[in-house]
Amino acid sequence: MKKNSENFYIGADSGGTKCEILIERVSGEKINHVFPSIHYSLHGAKSFSEDFNRNLKTFLNQQDIDINKCLGICIGIAGARRRQDKVALKNSLSKYLGIKKIAIETDAMIAIYGAFGNNDGAILIAGTGSVLYAIHDGKLHRIGGWGKILGDQGSGYWIGKEALRHIVREFDIQPEPDSRSLLCKKILSETGLNPSNIIGHTFDWNFPIQEIAMIVLKCAGEKDNTSLKILDSASDDLVKHISDFFESTGRKKPLDLVFVGSLICNDNLYSRKVRKKIKKLFGRKINILKNYNSPAFGGLQLAKKYFNDMNYNEN
Missing domain, CATH: 3.30.420.40 (ATPase, nucleotide binding domain)
Incomplete structure (x- = not known):
């Protein structure tokens, strides 16, 4: 043809x-x-x-x-x-x-x-990593984006890493499998991780730690306390990107904001937490856009x- x-x-x-x-x-x-x-x-x-x-x-x-x-x-x-x-x-x-x-x-x-062409506006990215980019008075500013070792707070990788830190602590204090949290049980069953292989698997750079964030979201939806705490802390850290932007630039004018990345551009428990905290902290100073390119x-x-x-x- x-x-x-x-x-x-x-x-x-x-x-x-x-x-x-x-x-x-x-x-x-x-x-x-x-x-x-x-x-x-x-x-x-x-x-x-x-x-x-x-x-x-x-x-x-x-x-x-x-x-x-x-x-x-x-x-x-x-x-x-x-x-x-x-x-x-x-x-x-x-x-x-x-x-x-x-x-x-x-x-x-x-x-x-x-989203904005050459006009003022900001994007908050939370997928595998996290970063905020903003155009302020015609200049591009970046907050975060320092990678998974130094930064990426509130990202899929950060959430996955926090979940793994919680479950290895459970290995220490809850040696009996039946006593462990829902999050721990779900991660072990869905990833094949266990106390014997978790170090080897997670030190392999190709292990998809960021994908564990979706397990955390599911467990949080089932009211798992550990998962809810992880998402609460993650949302605080993600929203801090916006606070740091205003502090670093001294901007007083309202700013249009777009969510980018699989964790927050879709409607889920985490994205709703982030939206709620932005509204509480910034009020009309931040306008989250629903329709954008x-x-x-x-x-x-x-x-x-x-x-x-x-x-x-x-x-």
Whole structure:
């Protein structure tokens, strides 16, 4: 079958577990798709590029779209903050995709550009990691985003790590399995962890600690006290990103805020806790937006901006 010969741009938002792409043909038609992704910080540029290339080309082939007709792609990638990361990713992706017009941004950059363009506003991200990005008086500010060892408070990884810390303490003080909390029992049954293997598994960088956050959410929904305490502490830490932003900038004006990331952009016990605390602490000073453009849309707009600009430096 002959592939569609129409030129197009791609915006992509790649987090720790999924990637959303938005394709726009020059005719204006848009195509949206989501596929699984791996985390760049854990797997490196080569493995990330292989995975992205396989998933993207599988979808393009299903749609009879020729990758060589791509006028430019901008990918927002979690963990790709440093220049050397962006260069390594661009070179690797160019090799696998077979195209040169590739721009690499952080997932936060495409999210804030998608939501606000060049206007003032903030995004609070809580997925695998956590960070707040804000445009204040035309300048970009970042609060948090220091990674899972130094930061990421209130994120999926942080919640998962806190849950694991609680269950190893239960191993110490509640040696009898029947005496342990619902959270401990659920984590052990759903992950295969036990007192004998938990150190080996969790010191393996590929163990998905962030996925334990969903078990915490489920247990909190069943009124498990340990899970509720973890989410309460996590929501305090996440909301503190906003307090730190106002303190660091001295901003007095109200600010529009967008939630980004699987933990808080969906309605659940945790996202409701975060919303409630923001309303209590900031009142009308923070306006949480319900309708806004996606990060993938931000990536698409940046792809069109960069590759319509003859002065864009691809390196």
